[in-house]
Amino acid sequence: xxxxxxxxxxxxxxxxxxxxxxxxxxxxxxxxxxxxxxxxxxxxxxxxxxxxxxxxxxxxxxxxxxxxxxxxxxxxxxxxxxxxxxxxxxxxxxxxxxxxxxxxxxxxxxxxxxxxxxxxxxxxxxxxxxxxxxxxxxxxxxxxxxxxxxxxxxxxxxxxxxxxxx
Numbered sequence: 001x002x003x004x005x006x007x008x009x010x011x012x013x014x015x016x017x018x019x020x021x022x023x024x025x026x027x028x029x030x031x032x033x034x035x036x037x038x039x040x041x042x043x044x045x046x047x048x049x050x051x052x053x054x055x056x057x058x059x060x061x062x063x064x065x066x067x068x069x070x071x072x073x074x075x076x077x078x079x080x081x082x083x084x085x086x087x088x089x090x091x092x093x094x095x096x097x098x099x100x101x102x103x104x105x106x107x108x109x110x111x112x113x114x115x116x117x118x119x120x121x122x123x124x125x126x127x128x129x130x131x132x133x134x135x136x137x138x139x140x141x142x143x144x145x146x147x148x149x150x151x152x153x154x155x156x157x158x159x160x161x162x163x164x165x166x
Contacts, residue, residue: 006032014060023055031055057107066116068105077105079118101141102127107152119150
């Protein structure tokens with residue numbers, strides 16, 4: 001095993017390249033890449049800690065990294081996307097979820113149809129994002145119940161886990 005001393009929060013595996021992508025949330029708020037041979041790849045600062053948003057959950061869909069920017073009451077949070085080919089550039093677009101409809105997203109996942117889902121801790125819901133046309137838009141919100149407080153990040157669907165082999 002190779003020790004890279006990375007403080008992880010969310011983890012995703014790119015199914016095309018077998019590269020690992022991680023978020024480090026409040027430790028330094030960077031998104032990091034680890035190559036299949038264990039060597040560090042590109043990394044970039046996701047958001048600033050001063051904005052009260054931190055990179056938590058992430059998912060890889062084709063050549064795009066989708067990231068949840070968790071925030072608390074002072075900032076509703078957003079979901080960002082960046083092309084893996086653009087790393088280490090900054091996130092190319094963020095989708096504002098809305099203070100009454102999508103507060104504190106913690107995780108993102110992709111479903112079989114290519115829709116992106118985010119799970120919002122303080123509004124107790126899941127939101128579906130249609131990624132097309134660019135940059136994408138929320139097209140469905142599902143209430144999870146008043147006390148749900150979903151804290152689901154990274155591979156919320158289990159898709160990557162189920163598609164892996166032991």
